[in-house]
Amino acid sequence: MRTLKFLLQKEFRQIFRDPSIIRLIFIMPVIQLIILPWAADYEMKNIQLSVVDHDHSDYSRKLVSKITSSGYFILNDYAASFNQSFAEIEKDHSDIILEIPASFEKDLVKESEAKLFIAGNAINGVKANLGSVYLRTIIQDFNQSVRLEWIQIPRFSPETQIEVSTSNWYNPLMNYKYFMVPGILVILLTMVGSNLTAMNIVKEKEIGTIEQINVTPIKKYHFILGKLIPFWILGLVVLTLGFIIARVVYGIVPLGSFITIYVFAAVYLLAVLGLGLLVSTYATTQQQAMLISFFIMMICILLGGLYTSIDSMPVWAQWITKFNPVSYFIDVMRMVVLKGSTLADIKYQLLVMSGFAIVLNGWAVFSYRKRS
Amino acid sequence: MSAAVSVNNIIKTYGKKKAIVTALQDISFEVKPGELFGIIGPDGAGKTSLFRILTTLLLADSGTATVDGFDVVKDYKEIRKRVGYMPGRFSLYQDLSVQENLEFFATIFNTSIDENYDLIKDIYRQIEPFKDRKAGKLSGGMKQKLALSCALIHRPSVLFLDEPTTGVDAVSRKEFWEMLKRLKQQGITILVSTPYMDEASLCDRVVLMQDGHVLSINTPQQIVNNFGKPLWAARAGNMLHLLNDLKQSEAVDNAYPSGTYHHVVLKDGYDEKFLLQKIKENNNELEIKQIQPDIEDCFMKLMR
Numbered sequence: 001m002r003t004l005k006f007l008l009q010k011e012f013r014q015i016f017r018d019p020s021i022i023r024l025i026f027i028m029p030v031i032q033l034i035i036l037p038w039a040a041d042y043e044m045k046n047i048q049l050s051v052v053d054h055d056h057s058d059y060s061r062k063l064v065s066k067i068t069s070s071g072y073f074i075l076n077d078y079a080a081s082f083n084q085s086f087a088e089i090e091k092d093h094s095d096i097i098l099e100i101p102a103s104f105e106k107d108l109v110k111e112s113e114a115k116l117f118i119a120g121n122a123i124n125g126v127k128a129n130l131g132s133v134y135l136r137t138i139i140q141d142f143n144q145s146v147r148l149e150w151i152q153i154p155r156f157s158p159e160t161q162i163e164v165s166t167s168n169w170y171n172p173l174m175n176y177k178y179f180m181v182p183g184i185l186v187i188l189l190t191m192v193g194s195n196l197t198a199m200n201i202v203k204e205k206e207i208g209t210i211e212q213i214n215v216t217p218i219k220k221y222h223f224i225l226g227k228l229i230p231f232w233i234l235g236l237v238v239l240t241l242g243f244i245i246a247r248v249v250y251g252i253v254p255l256g257s258f259i260t261i262y263v264f265a266a267v268y269l270l271a272v273l274g275l276g277l278l279v280s281t282y283a284t285t286q287q288q289a290m291l292i293s294f295f296i297m298m299i300c301i302l303l304g305g306l307y308t309s310i311d312s313m314p315v316w317a318q319w320i321t322k323f324n325p326v327s328y329f330i331d332v333m334r335m336v337v338l339k340g341s342t343l344a345d346i347k348y349q350l351l352v353m354s355g356f357a358i359v360l361n362g363w364a365v366f367s368y369r370k371r372s
Numbered sequence: 373m374s375a376a377v378s379v380n381n382i383i384k385t386y387g388k389k390k391a392i393v394t395a396l397q398d399i400s401f402e403v404k405p406g407e408l409f410g411i412i413g414p415d416g417a418g419k420t421s422l423f424r425i426l427t428t429l430l431l432a433d434s435g436t437a438t439v440d441g442f443d444v445v446k447d448y449k450e451i452r453k454r455v456g457y458m459p460g461r462f463s464l465y466q467d468l469s470v471q472e473n474l475e476f477f478a479t480i481f482n483t484s485i486d487e488n489y490d491l492i493k494d495i496y497r498q499i500e501p502f503k504d505r506k507a508g509k510l511s512g513g514m515k516q517k518l519a520l521s522c523a524l525i526h527r528p529s530v531l532f533l534d535e536p537t538t539g540v541d542a543v544s545r546k547e548f549w550e551m552l553k554r555l556k557q558q559g560i561t562i563l564v565s566t567p568y569m570d571e572a573s574l575c576d577r578v579v580l581m582q583d584g585h586v587l588s589i590n591t592p593q594q595i596v597n598n599f600g601k602p603l604w605a606a607r608a609g610n611m612l613h614l615l616n617d618l619k620q621s622e623a624v625d626n627a628y629p630s631g632t633y634h635h636v637v638l639k640d641g642y643d644e645k646f647l648l649q650k651i652k653e654n655n656n657e658l659e660i661k662q663i664q665p666d667i668e669d670c671f672m673k674l675m676r
Contacts, residue, residue: 006479010468017467208463212522215427215457217449218480 003218007226011200015230021196029188029238033245037180044130048076050085050094057105063142067098072134089121096120096131108146170338177250182333183306185242190300190326193235193269195293197276201227202289205280224365228273235269236262255340261333264346267353268329274360275325281367300326325356374441376530376561377403377426382435384421384584395421396432397584403563403577408556410575410592411565412667417581419565420460423534426563427457440529453481456528460535462515466508470499470518473507474525481526491558492521495551513544520551524560531555533564537571549574569668580671587674592667599665599673601625604644605633608655617651628672635669636660 015021049067053060068075076094079085088094099117101107107114118135120128171178204210213223239262246252254261275296283289302308303317304326310318321327328349335341343350384396395418403409411419424430426439428448436443442450464473474496478485489496499514499521507518516536523531533552537545549571552562564575572578573592580587580595588595606627608614615634618627623642627634638647644660652658 003480003482006476010465010472010476013472014465014467207466208459208461209465211429211459212457212463212477213480214429215452215455216477216480217453217482 003222004225007218007222008229011226011230015234025192025196025234025238026241028191029185029242030245032188033181033184033242034249036184037177037250044127044134045072047073047127047131047134048093048095049073049135050077050079050088050097051075052079052082052085052097052099054080054102055100055104059105059108059146060100063100063139064098066142067135067138070134070138072131086119089119092121092123094121095124095127096135098135178252178338179334180306181246181250181252182337183304183330185239185246186304186326186329186333187301187306188242189235189239189265189269189329190272191297192238193231193272194276194279194297195290196234197227197231197273198279198283198289198293199286200231201277201280202283202286205284206286220365220368224277224368227277228270228361231273231276232266232269235272236265239265252337254337256336256342260336260341260343260346263343264329264332264336264350264353267350267357268325271325271353271356271360274357274364277364278360278367281364281369300324303327305330325353328353375402375438376405376407377409377437377439377563379422379426379437380435382422382425382432382437384418384425384430384432394584396425398435399581399584399586400435401579401586401589403561405561406556406559408552408562408564408574408576410572410578411563411581412567412569412572412578412671413565413581414567416583418584419581420534422581423457423532423563423565427455427532428452453526454529456523456526456531458519458523458531458533458536460538462519464507464515464519464522467506469504469506470510471503473518474521477522478525483526485525488525488527491527491555492524494554495524496521512540513547516540516544516548520548524555528560530561530563533562535565535567537566537568545571569666569671572667578667580667580674582671582675587671595667595670596665599670601637603663603665603669604636604638604647604660605630605663606636606658606660607633608659609657610655614651614655614658617654618647621647621650623647623650626672626676630668633663635663635672637673 051064053064064075064078067073073096077085077088079088082097082099085094085097085099089097097117097119099119101115101117104114104116116139118132120132122128201210204213243254243258276293279289279292279296283292299320303310303313303321303324305321306326310321310327313321332341332346332349335346379402380400382396382399383394386393386395397418399418399422411422413419421430425432426437426444428444428451431445436445438444439451440454442448444451465476468476474485478488495517499510499517502510502514507515510518520533520536523533537548540548545568552564553574556562564571566572572580572595575592577589577591578595579589588598590598606614606618611629611634615627615629618624618634618636623638623646624636625639626637629635636647638644644662648658648660
C-alpha cells in the first residue's frame with residue numbers, strides 16, 4: 001500500500017509539473033466542446049442555387065421567391081439556359097440547379113400538372129442530397145398552395161391524401177447539439193484516457209527510467225495501478241468539466257442521473273486505459289505510440305456512431321462497431337442524457353464494457369514484461 | 373564463502389536468422405564477495421548485455437549466472453531486492469527533485485533515506501545543497517552522484533555500475549573511483565564496466581572483454597606481468613612516418629600509437645639496437661626507450 005501511495009504521489013507530481021499536460025487536459029475539452037458542436041451541424045444551410053427559368057411567368061417567379069425566402073437557399077444565378085447554370089456548378093459556385101420549363105405556368109393552369117427538373121452537385125453528397133430534399137419539400141408546399149387558390153375544396157377530397165406529421169421524441173426540436181455534445185465528450189474522454197497513459201509509459205521507456213524501475217522489487221500490479229489510477233481520476237475530472245461546459249454553454253442537463261453516467265464512465269475509462277496500456281507495451285518510442293493511438297482513435301471515432309448512424313452502416317461495419325468501446329459509450333451517453341435511461345437500461349452495455357476492461361487490461365498486464 | 377557473482381557459459385545473441393549479432397560468446401567468471409571487479413572492453417564488447425543479464429533485465433540464450441547465490445532466472449525476485457544498478461545512461465526522473473528521486477527509490481525498496489543515510493552520506497552530502505533542484509537541471513557529475521545514491525539507497529549487496537565514468541571529466545572520474553573504494557570498505561561487491569583502460573588498475577581484478585569474448589581475467593598487476601616481453605616507446609619528428617617504418621620493419625611484432633609515443637613490441641630474437649639501425653636514417657630526433665607495459669598494452673597484445 002505504501003509503495004502504491006508513493007507511486008501515485010510521484011505520478012501526480014510529474015503530471016502537475018508538466019504544464020503542457022495540464023493545459024492539454026483542461027484546455028482541450030473546453031475548446032473542443034465550445035467550438036465543435038457549432039461546426040458539426042447536420043442541417044444544411046447556404047445551399048447555392050442556380051435557377052434556369054425558361055418560363056418567366058408569374059408562377060415561376062413566385063416559386064423562386066418562395067424557395068429563396070426559406071432561408072436554406074441562396075440564389076446564385078438566374079440563368080437563361082441549363083448549360084449556363086451547369087458552368088456555374090463546374091466552377092463550384094453552385095450546388096443545385098432548378099430548371100423550370102417554358103410551359104410551366106401554362107401546364108399548371110391547363111393541365112393541372114407541371115414538371116420541374118432538379119440537378120445536384122454530388123461532389124458534396126450530403127449537400128446535394130439534403131438540398132434536393134429541401135427543394136422538393138418547398139415545391140410540394142408551393143403545389144399545395146396553388147391548389148388551394150384554384151380548387152374549391154370539396155367536402156370530401158376527390159384525391160386520397162396522406163398527410164404525415166412527425167414529432168421527435170427525446171429531442172423535440174431536433175437540436176443536434178443535444179446529441180453532439182455528449183458524443184464529443186466521449187471522444188474527449190477516450191483521448192485523455194488512452195493517449196496519456198500510452199505516452200506516459202512509453203516516455204519512461206524512452207528516458208530509461210523503466211529500466212531502473214524494473215530492477216527494483218516493485219510488483220507488476222503496483223506499477224500498473226500506479227499508472228492507471230492517476231489517469232482514471234483525470235478522466236473523471238475531464239468528464240465533470242465537460243458536463244459543466246454542457247450545462248453552462250448549451251444548457252444541457254442529463255435527463256437521467258449523473259450516477260448512471262459516472263458508473264459507466266468509470267468502467268469505460270478502465271477499458272480505455274487498458275487500451276493505452278496495451279499500446280505502450282508494444283510501442284518503444286512516443287512517435288510509435290502516437291501513431292498507433294491515432295490509428296485506433298480514427299477507427300473508433302468514425303465507427304463509433306458519433307457522426308454517422310451505426311444502423312445505416314453495412315452489416316460488416318456494424319459488427320466492427322460491436323468491438324468498439326466508443327460506440328457503446330456514445331450510445332449510453334445519449335440514452336442517459338436525452339432519454340433518462342437508468343442503470344437497468346444500460347446493463348447490457350455495462351456488461352460489455354466490463355468485458356472490454358478485463359480483456360484489454362488482462363492482455364496489457366500479460367504482455368508487460370519486466371525483462372526481455 | 374561462495375562467489376558474489378558467478379557467470380557460467382553465458383551466450384547471448386541478438387537478431388534473427390541472417391543478421392545474428394553475438395553479444396556474449398560463452399562468458400564465464402566469478403567475482404568474490406567484497407571485490408571491486410572491473411569489466412574492461414571497448415564499445416560493443418558486450419558489457420551492457422552482461423550487466424542486463426545479471427540484473428535480471430535480459431534473458432541469456434544459454435548458460436547460468438548467479439548473483440549473491442541466487443539464480444538470475446529462477447530467483448530474480450530475490451536478486452532485485454539486493455542489487456543496485458546504475459545504467460550507463462542517466463535514467464532517473466528528470467522532473468522530480470533530487471530528494472524526491474531518492475525518496476522514491478528508497479520507498480520502492482521498502483526503506484527510507486534515514487535508514488541507510490550513513491551509506492550514501494559521503495556521496496549524497498555533495499549534492500544535498502541542491503536537493504530541491506530538479507534532477508534534469510543537475511550537472512553531469514551531480515547527476516552521476518545522484519544516480520549512485522539512488523542505486524545504493526537500499527544497501528545492496530552487489531552494485532552494478534555500467535560505464536559510470538563515460539563522458540565524465542577527469543577530476544570527477546578520479547573522485548568517483550575514490551567513492552567506489554570507500555563503498556568497497558563497507559563490504560559491497562562492486563562490478564564496474566568501463567571502456568577506459570587506465571581505470572583497470574584501480575580495480576581488484578578485471579576481466580578484459582572484446583566482441584563478446586573474455587580475453588583475460590586477472591588482477592591488473594598480473595595482467596601486466598603476463599605481458600612477458602619488453603615494451604619500447606619511440607618518438608621522432610615525423611610520427612606518422614615513424615609508425616610506417618616501424619610497421620614495415622622485420623624486427624617489429626606490433627607497433628601502435630599511444631599518447632605522444634608509439635609503443636613497439638619486438639619479435640623474438642631482435643633487439644632495439646637492430647631496430648634503431650634500421651630506422652635511424654629516415655627519422656630525425658629519434659628517441660627510443662624501454663617502458664613498463666600498462667593494461668592498454670596488454671589489451672593490444674591480447675586483441676591480436
